[in-house]
Amino acid sequence: MKKLALHWQILIGMLAGIVAGYVLSEFSWGRDFVVDWIKPWGTIFINLLKLIAIPLIVASLIKGVSDLDDIRQLSRLGTRTLGLYIVSTMLAVMLGLVIVNVANPGGFIEESTRTDLMASFGANAEQNVTKAGESRDRGPLSALVDVVPENVIGAASSNGNMLQVIFFVVFFGIGLILIPQEKSDPVKRFFDGVNEVVLKMIDLIMLAAPYGVFALLAALVVESPSADVFKALGAYALTVVVGLSILIFIFYPTIVRIFTGISYGDFFRGISPAQLLAFSTSSSAATLPVTMERVEEHLGVEREVTSFVCPVGATINMDGTSLYQAVAAVFISQAFGDDVTIGEQLTIVLTATLASIGSAAVPGAGILMLVIVLESIGVNPAGIALIFAIDRPLDMLRTVVNVTSDATVTLLVGKSLGKLKTPKAKEWDDHLEEKV
Numbered sequence: 391m392k393k394l395a396l397h398w399q400i401l402i403g404m405l406a407g408i409v410a411g412y413v414l415s416e417f418s419w420g421r422d423f424v425v426d427w428i429k430p431w432g433t434i435f436i437n438l439l440k441l442i443a444i445p446l447i448v449a450s451l452i453k454g455v456s457d458l459d460d461i462r463q464l465s466r467l468g469t470r471t472l473g474l475y476i477v478s479t480m481l482a483v484m485l486g487l488v489i490v491n492v493a494n495p496g497g498f499i500e501e502s503t504r505t506d507l508m509a510s511f512g513a514n515a516e517q518n519v520t521k522a523g524e525s526r527d528r529g530p531l532s533a534l535v536d537v538v539p540e541n542v543i544g545a546a547s548s549n550g551n552m553l554q555v556i557f558f559v560v561f562f563g564i565g566l567i568l569i570p571q572e573k574s575d576p577v578k579r580f581f582d583g584v585n586e587v588v589l590k591m592i593d594l595i596m597l598a599a600p601y602g603v604f605a606l607l608a609a610l611v612v613e614s615p616s617a618d619v620f621k622a623l624g625a626y627a628l629t630v631v632v633g634l635s636i637l638i639f640i641f642y643p644t645i646v647r648i649f650t651g652i653s654y655g656d657f658f659r660g661i662s663p664a665q666l667l668a669f670s671t672s673s674s675a676a677t678l679p680v681t682m683e684r685v686e687e688h689l690g691v692e693r694e695v696t697s698f699v700c701p702v703g704a705t706i707n708m709d710g711t712s713l714y715q716a717v718a719a720v721f722i723s724q725a726f727g728d729d730v731t732i733g734e735q736l737t738i739v740l741t742a743t744l745a746s747i748g749s750a751a752v753p754g755a756g757i758l759m760l761v762i763v764l765e766s767i768g769v770n771p772a773g774i775a776l777i778f779a780i781d782r783p784l785d786m787l788r789t790v791v792n793v794t795s796d797a798t799v800t801l802l803v804g805k806s807l808g809k810l811k812t813p814k815a816k817e818w819d820d821h822l823e824e825k826v
């Protein structure tokens with residue numbers, strides 16, 4: 391019997407998790423059972439994915455950078471990557487603004503709902519405001535300073551420092567390009583071997599993916615707030631969902647089709663396991679190993695490109711987050727009865743782009759940085775209390791967009807540098823592999 395494709399397995403795991411969550415929450419012991427006995431398996435699964443991220447970046451990026459023929463190619467790769475990431479993020483913010491202005495979701499929120507939400511989630515909001523304040527109060531160049539670590543082992547000890555690790559590894563790779571070949575070859579071969587091992591480990595972890603997502607979603611269902619908040623915030627949530635869906639289902643596949651010739655079906659067949667994981671984990675960082683593997687092995691972008699563009703994207707490129715921040719900022723402002731002027735909307739384009747770059751690739755990071763967007767247009771940041779209750783499901787969706795956008799930009803950069811295998815060449819490779 392032909393084995394079910396991975397994305398179907400994951401999807402079945404997700405649905406089974408949701409059903410199990412609902413069924414078990416009907417029993418008095420069900421919630422505790424899920425939290426004590428099912429949720430930990432989901433956490434273990436996410437930990438396994440995160441565990442692999444730093445070794446993967448180190449091994450594949452050293453090999454990738456040193457395979458580039460010269461420094462000029464590296465700078466071309468760098469500028470195209472950053473340029474495309476910024477452009478795509480800005481487009482996402484603008485799309486968010488257009489949709490929220492048309493839909494006007496703030497107009498649907500009743501006075502009483504607003505008071506209730508502020509009362510129940512005000513404390514959480516305050517915590518976030520303080521945390522966001524800490525990151526904002528630093529100097530203008532602090533983001534740059536943060537990229538350069540003072541100790542590489544220290545940097546590699548936290549997934550939150552991914553950019554620092556990337557900095558070190560690219561620097562190391564440049565050194566490797568510049569030394570004589572007989573010296574660099576053994577180093578490259580070593581890291582090439584390590585990279586193969588890490589990719590194999592990802593394959594093994596992915597065998598557990600259907601069970602991992604089952605556990606994650608069952609836990610999410612028993613821990614989620616009641617359906618009433620969803621109703622109260624329906625118009626807002628729908629606005630965000632419409633914006634994110636346009637990006638996922640229309641914008642990215644169309645861009646990919648036009649610039650790389652990869653069809654709608656092939657694109658989704660290639661990237662969907664990463665999308666489903668992004669949805670289940672709400673973390674682009676945890677999804678990164680799978681995103682890289684899918685873009686490289688299933689969409690045909692060569693490792694020199696994926697090893698740089700994907701990890702950088704997971705850290706700084708968050709189209710879903712930026713679109714959501716734009717919609718949320720305008721919604722909160724509307725809910726407080728303030729109109730957002732054109733000038734303020736332009737400010738949002740700028741601050742939401744920066745805030746999404748600054749958001750960590752972990753669950754709930756986007757709402758934290760939203761505080762900065764709100765402050766930039768003079769809206770009371772405690773207003774995030776209004777949207778707290780339904781942030782998680784929207785976080786899941788915006789993470790799917792974040793990951794899809796990383797994959798799209800990787801394909802475009804790969805194509806523009808001649809490092810995207812045509813489907814024919816890839817088919818031939820796969821065929822040879824099967825024969826071996």
Ligand code: ASP
Pocket residue numbers: 672673674675708710711749750751752753754755756757785788789792
């Ligand atoms: N969870 C998102 C991510 O990891 C970030 C966010 O909260 O928007 O991509």
